[in-house]
Amino acid sequence: xxxxxxxxxxxxxxxxxxxxxxxxxxxxxxxxxxxxxxxxxxxxxxxxxxxxxxxxxxxxxxxxxxxxxxxxxxxxxxxxxxxxxxxxxxxxxxxxxxxxxxxxxxxxxxxxxxxxxxxxxxxxxxxxxxxxxxxxxxxxxxxxxxxxxxxxxxxxxxxxxxxxxxxxxxxxxxxxxxxxxxxxxxxxxxxxxxxxxxxxxxxxxxxxxxxxxxxxxxxxxxxxxxxxxxxxxxxxxxxxxxxxxxxxxxxxxxxxxxxxxxxxxxxxxxxxxxxxxxxxxxxxxxxxxxxxxxxxxxxxxxxxxxxxxxxxxxxxxxxx
Amino acid sequence: xxxxxxxxxxxxxxxxxxxxxxxxxxxxxxxxxxxxxxxxxxxxxxxxxxxxxxxxxxxxxxxxxxxxxxxxxxxxxxxxxxxxxxxxxxxxxxxxxxxxxxxxxxxxxxxxxxxxxxxxxxxxxxxxxxxxxxxxxxxxxxxxxxxxxxxxxxxxxxxxxxxxxxxxxxxxxxxxxxxxxxxxxxxxxxxxxxxxxxxxxxxxxxxxxxxxxxxxxxxxxxxxxxxxxxxxxxxxxxxxxxxxxxxxxxxxxxxxxxxxxxxxxxxxxxxxxxxxxxxxxxxxxxxxxxxxxxxxxxxxxxxxxxxxxxxxxxxxxxxxxxxxxxxxxxxxxxxxxxxxxxxxxxxxxxxxxxxxxxxxxxxxxx
Numbered sequence: 186x187x188x189x190x191x192x193x194x195x196x197x198x199x200x201x202x203x204x205x206x207x208x209x210x211x212x213x214x215x216x217x218x219x220x221x222x223x224x225x226x227x228x229x230x231x232x233x234x235x236x237x238x239x240x241x242x243x244x245x246x247x248x249x250x251x252x253x254x255x256x257x258x259x260x261x262x263x264x265x266x267x268x269x270x271x272x273x274x275x276x277x278x279x280x281x282x283x284x285x286x287x288x289x290x291x292x293x294x295x296x297x298x299x300x301x302x303x304x305x306x307x308x309x310x311x312x313x314x315x316x317x318x319x320x321x322x323x324x325x326x327x328x329x330x331x332x333x334x335x336x337x338x339x340x341x342x343x344x345x346x347x348x349x350x351x352x353x354x355x356x357x358x359x360x361x362x363x364x365x366x367x368x369x370x371x372x373x374x375x376x377x378x379x380x381x382x383x384x385x386x387x388x389x390x391x392x393x394x395x396x397x398x399x400x401x402x403x404x405x406x407x408x409x410x411x412x413x414x415x416x417x418x419x420x421x422x423x424x425x426x427x428x429x430x431x432x433x434x435x436x437x438x439x440x441x442x443x444x445x446x447x448x449x450x451x452x453x454x455x456x457x458x459x460x461x462x463x464x465x466x467x468x469x470x471x472x473x474x475x476x477x478x479x480x481x482x483x484x485x486x487x488x489x490x491x492x493x494x495x496x497x498x499x500x501x502x503x504x505x
Numbered sequence: 506x507x508x509x510x511x512x513x514x515x516x517x518x519x520x521x522x523x524x525x526x527x528x529x530x531x532x533x534x535x536x537x538x539x540x541x542x543x544x545x546x547x548x549x550x551x552x553x554x555x556x557x558x559x560x561x562x563x564x565x566x567x568x569x570x571x572x573x574x575x576x577x578x579x580x581x582x583x584x585x586x587x588x589x590x591x592x593x594x595x596x597x598x599x600x601x602x603x604x605x606x607x608x609x610x611x612x613x614x615x616x617x618x619x620x621x622x623x624x625x626x627x628x629x630x631x632x633x634x635x636x637x638x639x640x641x642x643x644x645x646x647x648x649x650x651x652x653x654x655x656x657x658x659x660x661x662x663x664x665x666x667x668x669x670x671x672x673x674x675x676x677x678x679x680x681x682x683x684x685x686x687x688x689x690x691x692x693x694x695x696x697x698x699x700x701x702x703x704x705x706x707x708x709x710x711x712x713x714x715x716x717x718x719x720x721x722x723x724x725x726x727x728x729x730x731x732x733x734x735x736x737x738x739x740x741x742x743x744x745x746x747x748x749x750x751x752x753x754x755x756x757x758x759x760x761x762x763x764x765x766x767x768x769x770x771x772x773x774x775x776x777x778x779x780x781x782x783x784x785x786x787x788x789x790x791x792x793x794x795x796x797x798x799x800x801x802x803x804x805x806x807x808x809x810x811x812x813x814x815x816x817x818x819x820x821x822x823x824x825x826x827x828x829x830x831x832x833x834x835x836x837x838x839x840x841x842x843x844x845x846x847x848x849x850x851x852x853x854x855x856x857x858x859x860x861x862x863x864x865x866x867x868x869x870x871x
Contacts, residue, residue: 404563405596407584409610409657419609423600500600 226473239477371455394428604638738783769833797866
């Protein structure tokens, strides 16, 4: 019979190896990035003094710093006046903001598409597939993972590119008479490619939360006078929200930081924030600027994620 | 709300139901009257829950019809039927408060928000949960969940309330308490209650009438007293309460009645109403309930017929004692129960005793 403290010791011993790895490979680099981001950068080196210059540069636009503009209300006025051209001007004169904004936009779109596509799949497998065949279905859903992501991206190029499968099909059927070349619309093709890649990640958590929904609750909903659709909206959907929230975070966070897809699909012409970080760190060798950009992107993603969680807090916890 | 008890609320017309090859309901016929407390009683797998679910509209039927208040329900979906159900698991929505659960079915109710809130409070008061509206549903005990499920169904004033083994998850004390509360509630609201249960005691205690089901068929539909005193088949007699079966020989028939020679008890004449209608009970036997036999304690006499016996087993329950007694040698054993009134001893195993009994308590199974 082990005492409580010796059990605790065993526990610590068990998690020690992963804890060491996590500290060395996650915490230490993260601290390094944060420290570098407030140092003065020069080519290939960082040095004192401590400065906020790097962060200031990220938010600098032609008309002045965006944070100041947010402060004096001029950006809000533009939004209120629907002065989209003004907004576009801000971004076109601020390359760092542009890539962060683009990354967030792509991540939001990919999350929307992925979750909207994944929900019906998860629902179908959970509610309409025999229990004995559910594992098989989940297994089939993971088939895309059998191929390397790089190869899948390359395949999307042949599907979406000039004279690719989409174009030749549309023209062959007489629907279009010119090459559509979806690939030239960089952001669209990035969204399509990423959505396809992340769909299985979204299916699984939604499936798990749907499996946990007590089926008698659905009968109760109908028994109390609601149609199947209304019962879905009032019972199934809220009860599966923990899975949806998990799916949103699982898809949103990595896609916002995706590096490979814009590099390969857009031929680097529509970079997202990670591509800029790479340029700063490895090409310009400005470690301070690259670190500040990485830290800013991380903070923006974290803020959006936390805000999303707070908005949906009534769905998380609170039930056994 | 007092409904005319002669009026028919539900009618089953030759209902057949298959699950693949399995014949779940085999020709169910019968009627349930308005305002009565009706029970579907039977062992697990007899089709009682399936029958309840066909009333609610959760199960389709392969042929026949369910009529509620005179209307054929075959094309009416579950959400449009004038029935509400209390589920075995209670099916309380875990993401809602108690009040939101109770108000679930009121979405399309034209009343104002305040009126609806008052109705919710009234329904909660009816089930003894006044002031619980703000609680989270998942923080309730089993008994409280059941009350919420009741309030949620009753607030919609259904014509029929369906209860699917609602008490089976509660402990014994709580179960007995809820039985009484349900009876009171049913009298108060006057709605037709249909209870599914495998507990014969529960059915006897609570119901106006009971349908005993075996293998997808109704074996007997009657009031509790008739079921207990005059079961129409050996199977029903065996399922409800304890019944001593004593083999007998049929000597002669006279206007529906019989003269029989009962092993160990001797010759008796039984009237027509003492004969179970089912003619396929196997070898003829008479049934005798434990309380129809009296153990004569030393010094006691009886005008009834008597039979000598020897005590084989004694089980002490506190308020009463159950005896297994051999009569007529060791061929036939009967069980009887005696109340432990003050001054009455508990007899020992092996004691020779005398039992008294009356022929009028017998039922003949042919």
